[in-house]
Amino acid sequence: MKDTYLNLGLEEKIEYLKTLHGYDLANLYTSLSESEQQEMFNQLSNEDRAELLTYIIPSEASEILESLEITEATDIIELMEPDDVVDIVEESDSDKVETWILGLDDEDREDIQALIDYDADEAGSIMTSNIILLKPEQDVKQAMKILVKEAPDVESIQTLFVIDKNGIFLGVVPLKKLIKAKSPMRIEELYEASVSVFDSDDVDDVTNAIQEEGIYQMPVVSEDHRLLGMITLDDALDVYEEEAIEDVQKLAGLSESYGSSLFKSALSRLPWLLLLLVLDLPIASIMNQFEGLLSVYTVIIIFQPLILSMSGNIGTQTLSTSLVLLNIEDDKNYLFHAKEEFKSSIMIGSIMGLVGIVFTMTVISINVSLNQNSLLFGIAVGISMFFSSIFSNLIATFLPKFLEKLGADPANASGPLLTTIIDIFSILIYYGITILLLEVFL
Numbered sequence: 297m298k299d300t301y302l303n304l305g306l307e308e309k310i311e312y313l314k315t316l317h318g319y320d321l322a323n324l325y326t327s328l329s330e331s332e333q334q335e336m337f338n339q340l341s342n343e344d345r346a347e348l349l350t351y352i353i354p355s356e357a358s359e360i361l362e363s364l365e366i367t368e369a370t371d372i373i374e375l376m377e378p379d380d381v382v383d384i385v386e387e388s389d390s391d392k393v394e395t396w397i398l399g400l401d402d403e404d405r406e407d408i409q410a411l412i413d414y415d416a417d418e419a420g421s422i423m424t425s426n427i428i429l430l431k432p433e434q435d436v437k438q439a440m441k442i443l444v445k446e447a448p449d450v451e452s453i454q455t456l457f458v459i460d461k462n463g464i465f466l467g468v469v470p471l472k473k474l475i476k477a478k479s480p481m482r483i484e485e486l487y488e489a490s491v492s493v494f495d496s497d498d499v500d501d502v503t504n505a506i507q508e509e510g511i512y513q514m515p516v517v518s519e520d521h522r523l524l525g526m527i528t529l530d531d532a533l534d535v536y537e538e539e540a541i542e543d544v545q546k547l548a549g550l551s552e553s554y555g556s557s558l559f560k561s562a563l564s565r566l567p568w569l570l571l572l573l574v575l576d577l578p579i580a581s582i583m584n585q586f587e588g589l590l591s592v593y594t595v596i597i598i599f600q601p602l603i604l605s606m607s608g609n610i611g612t613q614t615l616s617t618s619l620v621l622l623n624i625e626d627d628k629n630y631l632f633h634a635k636e637e638f639k640s641s642i643m644i645g646s647i648m649g650l651v652g653i654v655f656t657m658t659v660i661s662i663n664v665s666l667n668q669n670s671l672l673f674g675i676a677v678g679i680s681m682f683f684s685s686i687f688s689n690l691i692a693t694f695l696p697k698f699l700e701k702l703g704a705d706p707a708n709a710s711g712p713l714l715t716t717i718i719d720i721f722s723i724l725i726y727y728g729i730t731i732l733l734l735e736v737f738l
């Protein structure tokens with residue numbers, strides 16, 4: 297796409313850009329150099345500029361709007377959906393935002409200001425108020441006229457919303473149903489009941505409801521059931537994507553948002569790294585306590601990474617499954633999941649323990665410098681692997697649930713935190729079992 301665009305003449309570029317969807321415009325724009333981006337933006341109509349800003353990262357869209365004259369920026373904003381504007385506004389300078397909003401007409405200003413007032417995790421923050429409203433007493437012919445007139449200004453016409461004279465939400469009329477209806481017939485004969493969400497509901501709960509109900513437009517109502525707007529499927533998908541990115545970052549022990557500056561990214565990682573550093577101190581302390589033992593039996597150190605690596609991998613795998621099931625299962629089903637994971641850990645631990653025994657004995661036997669009892673240390677490694685696998689599985693299963701009960705995000709049971717905890721206890725298990733065997737048999 298980039299090569300095709302750059303090889304065109306000026307007039308050809310303008311015509312080519314007119315054929316692109318907003319998503320394609322965004323992909324092309326982000327692939328260009330800074331000077332090429334400026335040239336492309338200048339060639340777009342305000343309608344296409346609004347489409348472009350809708351599909352690129354809000355922080356980048358904010359930079360573009362802030363570089364424009366106030367009137368030019370407000371002209372573009374007026375062509376965008378209010379919820380998309382709010383995403384950009386949240387990344388913009390507050391003085392600029394105030395100037396933009398003052399430059400809008402009263403209706404657009406009220407719509408955008410209403411969305412800005414919502415918290416980022418509330419359903420109202422991602423809804424759009426640009427919807428087609430019908431009254432139950434209207435005839436289908438009148439409804440079709442309203443549809444044709446307002447269709448260019450709304451985000452979707454798949455669903456039309458029915459309210460009474462007080463703005464109370466009554467139901468929806470699917471577009472297909474309206475088109476097939478013949479006059480004389482009133483809307484009250486056509487509309488059907490629909491689920492709705494409150495504007496104060498959590499956005500994650502709303503996106504789950506959209507998925508469960510299998511609908512494309514979710515009505516959003518106030519506490520007194522007045523219709524405020526709708527949340528579309530694409531907005532729900534955006535939330536899913538943001539949540540997925542956030543969870544992955546948490547699993548990696550990160551907290552910065554995607555696209556953060558280098559300084560902000562580095563600074564946001566420091567608290568986690570410092571915490572993990574503190575948690576690693578017990579490992580060093582444990583090693584120091586057994587300095588005399590390790591000087592005599594250096595073979596213990598050789599097989600320590602084997603146990604830590606295995607238990608860490610098991611814990612990470614179990615954590616991934618636990619986080620997924622935590623979002624879709626109730627406590628009873630999650631307990632069943634925990635039982636199944638425990639059984640699985642016993643089976644895995646048994647197999648890995650046997651492999652550990654054979655591997656350890658083989659390494660000691662073929663290495664003449666390791667003049668140690670291969671059977672004894674093989675058993676020590678095997679038993680340690682068995683119990684470490686069970687322990688790491690239990691921690692990875694119940695740590696997310698424990699955090700949820702505390703009101704914390706279960707995704708905070710991140711990979712680095714989990715593996716650090718597992719490392720501490722795995723070393724204790726390994727050294728404890730090894731010392732016990734040494735005292736009994738040597």
